[in-house]
Amino acid sequence: MGLNFREKAWILLGILCCSSLICSVKAIVTYDRKAVIINGQRRILLSGSIHYPRSTPEMWPDLIQKAKDGGLDVIQTYVFWNGHEPSPGQYYFEDRYDLVKFIKVVQQAGLYVHLRIGPYVCAEWNFGGFPVWLKYVPGMVFRTDNEPFKAAMQKFTEKIVRMMKEEKLFETQGGPIILSQIENEYGPIEWEIGAPGKAYTKWVAEMAQGLSTGVPWIMCKQDDAPNSIINTCNGFYCENFKPNSDNKPKMWTENWTGWFTEFGGAVPYRPAEDIALSVARFIQNGGSFINYYMYHGGTNFDRTAGEFIATSYDYDAPLDEYGLPREPKYSHLKRLHKVIKLCEPALVSADPTVTSLGDKQEAHVFKSKSSCAAFLSNYNTSSAARVLFGGSTYDLPPWSVSILPDCKTEYYNTAKVRTSSIHMKMVPTNTPFSWGSYNEEIPSANDNGTFSQDGLVEQISITRDKTDYFWYLTE
Template sequence: MKRFTAKIVDMIKEENLYASQGGPVILSQIENEYGNIDSAYGAAGKSYIKWAATMATSLDTGVPWVMCQQADAPDPIINTCNGFYCDQFTPNSNTKPKMWTENWSGWFLPFGGAVPYRPVEDLAFAVARFFQRGGTFQNYYMYHGGTNFDRTSGGPFIATSYDYDAPIDEYGIIRQPKWGHLKEVHKAIKLCEEALIATDPTITSLGPNLEAAVYKTGSVCAAFLANVDTKSDVTVNFSGNSYHLPAWSVSILPDCKNVVLNTAKINSASAISSFTTESLKEDIGSSEASSTGWSWISEPVGISKADSFPQTGLLEQINTTADKSDYLWYSLSIDYKGDAGSQTVLHIESLGHALHAFINGKLAGSQTGNSGKYKFTVDIPVTLVAGKNTIDLLSLTVGLQNYGAFFDTWGAGITGPVILKGLANGNTLDLSYQKWTYQVGLKGEDLGLSSGSSGQWNSQSTFPKNQPLIWYKTTFAAPSGSDPVAIDFTGMGKGEAWVNGQSIGRYWPTYVASDAGCTDSCNYRGPYSASKCRRNCGKPSQTLYHVPRSWLKPSGNILVLFEEKGGDPTQISFVTKQTESLCAHVSDSHPPPVDLWNSDTESGRKVGPVLSLTCPHDNQVISSIKFASYGTPLGTCGNFYHGRCSSNKALSIVQKACIGSSSCSVGVSSETFGNPCRGVAKSLAVEATCA
């Protein structure tokens, strides 16, 4: 570990990247969240942390070192917070800054799980609360979603998509309103900068679940007003003025008087994205392609490589494969003296993560663990023949454990027992301690079939659909345009895919999330957890798999699949991602956009709330207004509808202001639209399209 850490530090120093050298690197981190598990190691864990701290600081980076989630981080290491909320966090010394190294913008998706998301109102609340209570540094995890290409997923059953509901999504598209609202939050905090860096906050209670924090020194003053109640909006009195605070929100007052932003009131537009399906455009003329456009090679069942080896007993998988492959074959031949066609049961116990069992070359059954429990036990009915029978068990991993006390000992694979049950006279046969033959990986992996350029690809015989252990290949033209691209793997079972030799990751569209745990909408009020806000229950966890445009050529692209369970590749299609609609919903009680802060003082005119729309691409203009209502509109983006009160001028006014422009702004007030219902709080809701 010391050699590795020193190597990384030396590489950074050689490029003059540390801030102490004039570069951009302002912090170094040693260890990560070890404090969550170090108690399991007792005194050795404490000694290790002291050693790691001493080792790191001895490397003389010229910038501070941090340890995340390490309450006893030795001086001068700064202990920091990771989590959904860090406002209550306190560093272990008053000489250390309060730092939030991982603000979790969402959560990861497991295969077999529903899709988690985190409402931006809650995320903005968490950010504002952190700075309200003396925070100095905050970092998002994740700010840009990603993709676990190849076999890089960081933990068992983590899906290939690592979108994380981040402000910028897996495809590089800004996720609205999350990105825009957080941008406004940070602009608002920036307006308080002079006060924030000059002094510590004075925190007082304004009532139950109500809190004010004031940063004041001389003539400089900034304040944060928080309502941490999960249900009730309130009006509070602060410094002689009244302020309306929605539940679970923070208002930011850069001058201790005027609200520039409330975390629950979103000025930013939201966007609805959609995927447009395109058929797989096969390149014509490939000599290998069949009438389906696909060629194929069957992966042999069981032992097929020269580097296989015998071993008595059942081996743990990770130490056997050294992660060279997801796959490990366990193969055994037995002599069955019973009647041909006799039904027995093959009992298998595995540490995970999944397996396929073959009897005499035929798939007899499969089983998988899940993200909460990797281990499993399965009883597979099998039919044996008289005499020699071959049992081939293909065990596979779906990402490796990378965190937890003693996680290196958790293991994977079939460690047994493996027992044949239901033999003659009710006997059983324990196969666990017999001499098994092992093969690390697949023959097709050794042959480099993933590149598509090697091997004897077949296109002449009957095209194999819904059969296990098949390599498939086709050539295709890239979807036109510049929109992000994904492959829809509906119709396939489980496996891995490569585009032009680059692995786009494991696919598993047949792993369906539970029907329970999702809601039509998620109440942002109250503490967030990974299971609070989820969508896509009862559906496959992931059907769309990102293919970077940079990996594609206009034509002549090669797509290779390895299918484990059985599927139909002719059902595969490409999709491209577009922004379908822009929406905004702004009330007459919203603060003006942060960029208009103090503009009323400069212009002499009172500035009110504004609804703004901007097309996502520079070459686009607003082409239509699908909905506009000023009054009491209801619903959400894509499903707005008129309430009991609605101005009959709204649509024409918004159309005139917006159509033909790349962006537009409309004041949200009765001065603009007339007053359709006096004495009622009103808002403006708009849905537009760009082209």
């Protein structure tokens, strides 16, 4: 029997209502002691840091696609306050600072976003991301229970959250942002300053929660994070980290893939085998969120580098400064991510049972009704070991973990690298370059650009960080 127009309209309305209901269900992000929960499903989340101002917008799609191809679920980035508000109330969100565009590129690739608003970010960035004008706000004391500072940082945080909401970028709105971070590695600072620091921690957590983003907030290196905030670990190894509450998941916001380069210092290097081992040990001990800091380091353009930090922020990351895969690190971790995903059903369903396999060897077994995954570890740094597990023998290289997604077959060992190293070779080019010049204006204190004073002056107070150059003439 045919349907008339009104009947078809009611059916269409019903479909739209159902679709809307499904979308609202899909938008829920919560967590429990095991993992972050997206759409009602516990997830083992693999994340990588890519800072949008440290690459060009033209690079973003390729970088993010390579991160996805490398097995990542999430892209993590800081928000850089001094890049976005160079003068009070004057905002800039264009070119390399187009945060919304960057997040939408991540969304188009089908990945999630962890947005670390800070707004203090450290990151080896100029002034840790603080605009220099903050220093001259009357009564300003940074990162403590200080009203001028709290007002300024709240205003900027609200600005960023409002932008994300207007663009519908939080997961609760159908966007890719599943996690947000407030402050950054504040725990050691709080310990130093005492009561004002504790009051500030409480205030900043309540302020963030009051923004109603619909996604969980985290604070890294903050052991006393309030119960509504997930505290997380940063470091080279985090397998022994435990959150400060039994209802929070075990999360690692910065697994350092290398280190930053300082002027005059050595170029840092961290072996792929060691990173893989750190990840496997974190997972076998119940970890469920891992972020590589950095996955692509990029470049400190202009004058954005922190004190004594080199222009290159390569960080020995899986994607090098130019966005090329660094082998064998990129492929070795890609294989690790693939096998972790094979283990995911068991990892999110069960707690590990730990069994000794020898003097420095043990098995971590995750077993549920429908799945089983095992991690066989050899903690001896110099000797290989042959172990018996499940009626079969396994050979474990020194300082390594073998992963068995079915509790039987070794799919991966952290010390067994299958991809050979690839070294970049620089070759001359016959293509001529086109050079231009820029004459930097010298800030002046009066019309003729000079002033007289006995003794040295504080340079930033004079230049307001507009230039690195300051000349003294003596008589």
